Amino acid sequence: MSSISNTPESPTARPRVAVVYGSASDAQTMSKAGATLSRFGVAHEEAVLSAHRAPRTLADWVEGLRGRGIQVVIAGAGLAAALPGTVAALTTLPVIGVPISGGALDGMDSMLAIAQMPPGVAVATVGLNNATNAAVLAVQILALSDQELAGKLVTYKDDFERAAADGLARVAAASPAGASA
Amino acid sequence: MSSISNTPESPTARPRVAVVYGSASDAQTMSKAGATLSRFGVAHEEAVLSAHRAPRTLADWVEGLRGRGIQVVIAGAGLAAALPGTVAALTTLPVIGVPISGGALDGMDSMLAIAQMPPGVAVATVGLNNATNAAVLAVQILALSDQELAGKLVTYKDDFERAAADGLARVAAASPAGASA
């Protein structure tokens, strides 16, 4: 479907992105972040850590991020989604928040809890459950100083245009008169 | 069910309406637009084009609309539903927007994204998933300079009244005393 092929990389590639989420039940939604990062050949680490249930373990984990070479954090959470903001409060690395819609309020609660930060402590919020876009954003950030990644992003976008144009051409070929009624 | 019969037309009838939507997953919802246009014998073309994923292919497609004889565009989209507004920004043809409720917020996000345009660039928004009404609106617009279509619209509305009156009559016949308790 895409002309970007997953880049082979050595198993010991150092992770540049950390993906963290508040509950094991968020794993499936958040797996799209990992899948997209892998598609771009960006190594990442993953952790399950609740800001409310394990605040001290989380603080220690954030403390160690920079030392392990992490440059961007992707944090997903539902309900009173404190995780992204708590991580952002504890680091100066860019933090991308993924609101997850598992609660009774369709995720609106988590989107507001993640986006509405006080001036000075920012979270880059993406759409509900849209872990793919969190990864794309992380790749865009890393690509600012990584020419190879920058090139892959261009290909990634061109693929979308090409697929759309191909679709139009197929429809035009199928309906000689170009119309249905 | 209706006294309008689909008008037979030559397979090469030139489309007057273009139906476009952002993702193949919107096809089923949007198919009601095509079905209703066909019922009125209005030829149309159809395309799948995302404003965000394929902006250049979309711009080219909009550029060609008037040359192909299109008079009205029906654009359906979900989430941050940019498609109708993007098309409206690029053409002076009337654009009808169909908000689609596939997202986690019940479609409220797409309805607002479609309706709340800045002064000067308008989109005619219909109800959530209501592609039928987008087609009815397109027919009403075309009927202003097409007497045959205007006549079909009158019949279309009369059918609703007749069906309702028939329903009342059936109920009255079934319950001689006109009441149940």
Add this chain to the structure above:
Amino acid sequence: MSSISNTPESPTARPRVAVVYGSASDAQTMSKAGATLSRFGVAHEEAVLSAHRAPRTLADWVEGLRGRGIQVVIAGAGLAAALPGTVAALTTLPVIGVPISGGALDGMDSMLAIAQMPPGVAVATVGLNNATNAAVLAVQILALSDQELAGKLVTYKDDFERAAADGLARVAAASPAGASA
């Protein structure tokens, strides 16, 4: 500000658009529709009629629209904004609905009441209080069979592009280095 000058027209020009709203308190919001129609030289008539308070007077008024040469109706209403839908139920002319935000719920109630019509009876809903866009939409519809109006619409859109480009040029000229910090 714009290169479209209001077209002089004879005082007896026959109105092609009817603007109706439910309460005298909506007059100021709805006056933007009249102002925009005038800018395009489109004659219109105006009426204050509540669907809930004067249903019979409204029905008579709708009955007479086509005879008076009206082609498009713009209907504004707030709260349980029944006016646009009631007019749409009684005519086959295209009806454009303007939700008005005068109620305690920020106009969300009127937007939903106007947009969420049943299949078969459509209202073209614009943004909250956006009577300007209702008029633009009416002009776009009339322009399908009025070459002069079609030309004015192209100019209207070009003016927006030109104003934007001029703004960029002014900024670039003012900041020789193109930057501020």
Add this chain to the structure above:
Amino acid sequence: MSSISNTPESPTARPRVAVVYGSASDAQTMSKAGATLSRFGVAHEEAVLSAHRAPRTLADWVEGLRGRGIQVVIAGAGLAAALPGTVAALTTLPVIGVPISGGALDGMDSMLAIAQMPPGVAVATVGLNNATNAAVLAVQILALSDQELAGKLVTYKDDFERAAADGLARVAAASPAGASA
């Protein structure tokens, strides 16, 4: 479950309440109104009439209500739920509105469309899908001049208290210590 037994009545009892709704798909929800009216021995008539699709048939039907002896109207509708307000606009009988949650917005659209009427034309709105309460309200209104109904209402309420007290007694009997841990 209740000590009110359905009152036998002659099949020709004249209906005092009319139940109307906009679409056959509302029949199941609205059937609770009929069931509750029957439980109180109040005869009613029922009709399916859309305010938007069959406005003239509806107006005729409303015209005839008083002549047929109807004293209260229960009107259910979903989406841009115009039916209750349209009926209220055409009669001075009390109209009770039942918002129905069949749309994509959980029924919030229909609740607002029914409740937010302009001053002077009122609809008595009950909870979402709560046709039972529409019937209870109708019975309470009729009971003001019907001693037998008034008595049944007292019994109806007492039954709730008795059932609650019986429940407490059963629990107390089952857990001798009155506690669980």
Add this chain to the structure above:
Amino acid sequence: MSSISNTPESPTARPRVAVVYGSASDAQTMSKAGATLSRFGVAHEEAVLSAHRAPRTLADWVEGLRGRGIQVVIAGAGLAAALPGTVAALTTLPVIGVPISGGALDGMDSMLAIAQMPPGVAVATVGLNNATNAAVLAVQILALSDQELAGKLVTYKDDFERAAADGLARVAAASPAGASA
């Protein structure tokens, strides 16, 4: 403005409607109920009683309603608007609830708290702050067994139609061509 003149009545007319609200700050909003009742010559009594702050005083007051000849209760409340439902729980008289928008959530909280009652205990909810409609509803209920009131209601509605028709006539007279542009 209206052809209904306030009916003179003896100062000792027995109140048929009770108007109650939860806080003195609701008095201005609720005064529209009293004004409308007076316009129809319906005597009423008024009380300030909070369901949450004075539950026992409220229960005593409800207990005495029927004895004092009250037939309908109008109850207004904001926030977690328990008053209408609490009154409805304690009486079989019809209770009309007025949600008041004084809280931080624009009154949506009070509308839901009033409307969403459990099956069996009903409140007739009107629009936000719309105490006028609560009174109209009360009058419609009383008019079922009061011919004089029924006549006044017909006049009240006719006045709306007449005012609307007069408005149309004035506009037509003012613009000989019937149009503006």
Add this chain to the structure above:
Amino acid sequence: MSSISNTPESPTARPRVAVVYGSASDAQTMSKAGATLSRFGVAHEEAVLSAHRAPRTLADWVEGLRGRGIQVVIAGAGLAAALPGTVAALTTLPVIGVPISGGALDGMDSMLAIAQMPPGVAVATVGLNNATNAAVLAVQILALSDQELAGKLVTYKDDFERAAADGLARVAAASPAGASA
């Protein structure tokens, strides 16, 4: 999963917490309160009582709470969730409210109905359906004067931290390079 084992206790332990909810259909949601109280060895009693359907039985039940040794009340309700506020109005014991999402509005109606109390009569509201947290809150309150409970709470929280840290350790052990791509 946890190092707190349920404390064995005599079957006649006197309940310190009362759990009450408005409808039998709330039993499953509310059972998490009982389960959590039991986990901490806190005896409780349980009742099904609707504020709207059985106001007098409820008032009697609240009257008896203090005499039976109850110190905290947990009240769950959906829709126009009056139960927690009604209990709070009738007692000076702390009342914890659990909004239940069984209605058509996702529970937002019950959350607002429970939380938005007037100044002076408070309900401690927890998240939607979160009866577990209502019990945790009750335990925290009781623990202020119960050293054993206070100790269990510390263990309860430590368990969360330990589980999180163990999870991190497992992941680190499994991915020697600490990364995936």
Add this chain to the structure above:
Amino acid sequence: MSSISNTPESPTARPRVAVVYGSASDAQTMSKAGATLSRFGVAHEEAVLSAHRAPRTLADWVEGLRGRGIQVVIAGAGLAAALPGTVAALTTLPVIGVPISGGALDGMDSMLAIAQMPPGVAVATVGLNNATNAAVLAVQILALSDQELAGKLVTYKDDFERAAADGLARVAAASPAGASA
């Protein structure tokens, strides 16, 4: 207005309640908590600490609470209101959260961010801006082991009933016929 007089106390009374909020702009709203605590003679301390801007200073402050004799924490916050949840994550004391409506979303964002905690870490949420009720709740909790406070609470509630009954009596005295029309 009330028969509870503020209890004189020595200036060195040890605070039992801590009031904390995220921004100096919350001080006025939160001052109602202090005023109500003082009315009951409950000493408290106050701090301004943002969970997002000063997470480490906040953690230290929470660490010291129990040692200073604090038994209940009242935490107020607006926007992505993390403060109450962050405090609850770091202590086993009961935490009462006050959502503050200073943001663009009327405080709904802060209410959801405070209430929707994960199971196991609870916050007792009160209504928007309702710091008074946070204090009442704190007093109710402390009163479980403080007879004097318990007595004051009974008086506090009785005052509400008495004021309501007095109001009714005044109205009855003023309108000999008990009615107005």
Add this chain to the structure above:
Amino acid sequence: MSSISNTPESPTARPRVAVVYGSASDAQTMSKAGATLSRFGVAHEEAVLSAHRAPRTLADWVEGLRGRGIQVVIAGAGLAAALPGTVAALTTLPVIGVPISGGALDGMDSMLAIAQMPPGVAVATVGLNNATNAAVLAVQILALSDQELAGKLVTYKDDFERAAADGLARVAAASPAGASA
């Protein structure tokens, strides 16, 4: 207030961030972005460009960004806020979106329109009107390859902690007993 002093820089410093918004009326809100960037000594350029009114001028402007050395785009918009998404569709640079609350729906419409992007085209959304955080995020991104900026960010965060700790100390010094009642 802060220990970061604005870095003097040559007037010809090349802008690394572009700030764009849809309407001149957004200038004041968006000026916080420029102010914050300046505080960190990051040069930026600014433009007013509507995605809907000037789509072609916007496309040209986006085309030129990379050539002018721009690394991050901050895009603010209200209503059907298409600008951030449109820019993101046309570039692979990271785009930060600022929803602006100028519309009738409190900005919720713009937040959803900006955040709810389709997978593959991401916008980093910050809180309503929070242009400050957009700038902080831009600085965090640039700091990944700019040691001086990274150092300034650490100071920026430390200032918040220091200010909070100083505030606590001042309060403690002012109230010797540490309490008020």
